[in-house]
Amino acid sequence: MANSAVRYKDKERYITDGILSLLLEDVKNKLEKAYGSLEKESKLIKAYKVWKDVNENMPPGLKDIELDEYLLDDTIKDDFKKIILEIKEKSPNENVQEACSRILFLII
Numbered sequence: 001m002a003n004s005a006v007r008y009k010d011k012e013r014y015i016t017d018g019i020l021s022l023l024l025e026d027v028k029n030k031l032e033k034a035y036g037s038l039e040k041e042s043k044l045i046k047a048y049k050v051w052k053d054v055n056e057n058m059p060p061g062l063k064d065i066e067l068d069e070y071l072l073d074d075t076i077k078d079d080f081k082k083i084i085l086e087i088k089e090k091s092p093n094e095n096v097q098e099a100c101s102r103i104l105f106l107i108i
Contacts, residue, residue, distance in 0.1 A: 002060035006103055008067035013102035017055075017063050019095045024052055026087045026096065034083075043076050044083075071107065081107055 003014040015023070031045055032038060038045055047070035055063045071077040081104065088100035 002063075004058075004061060004063035004065070006065045006067065006106060008071065008106040011106050013106055015099045015102060016095070017060050019093075019099050020063060020065070021055055022093060022096050023087065023099050024048070024055055026091060027083060028052070030083045030086060043070055043072075044079060046070070047080075067107065077107060 002017050004017055004020055005012045005014055006020075027048055028038070031042070031048055035042055035045060038049070047067075050070075051065050054065065058064075067080075071080055084100050084103050084107075088097050088104070091097050091100070
């Protein structure tokens, strides 16, 4: 299975496309829980929608997630980090947990 990059600043980590899809579904669930709906105005919701679109429409290996454009201030970055930490702690899927660790490495 193909791998796609998650990039932040000058760093990148690769995650299997299938695991990236699962992770994005978990992010969606956390955002819906936090905001009540994906229709609310939020930079993280906007980012999720872009990442989801890339994940659904780009070919394997090119489903790259760019974090720089969305994690512009410490508040948004901290909110995103909390979501990823919670997914890592609660996911029963070890591959999703590993993907979370890779993303956390980028943003910490």
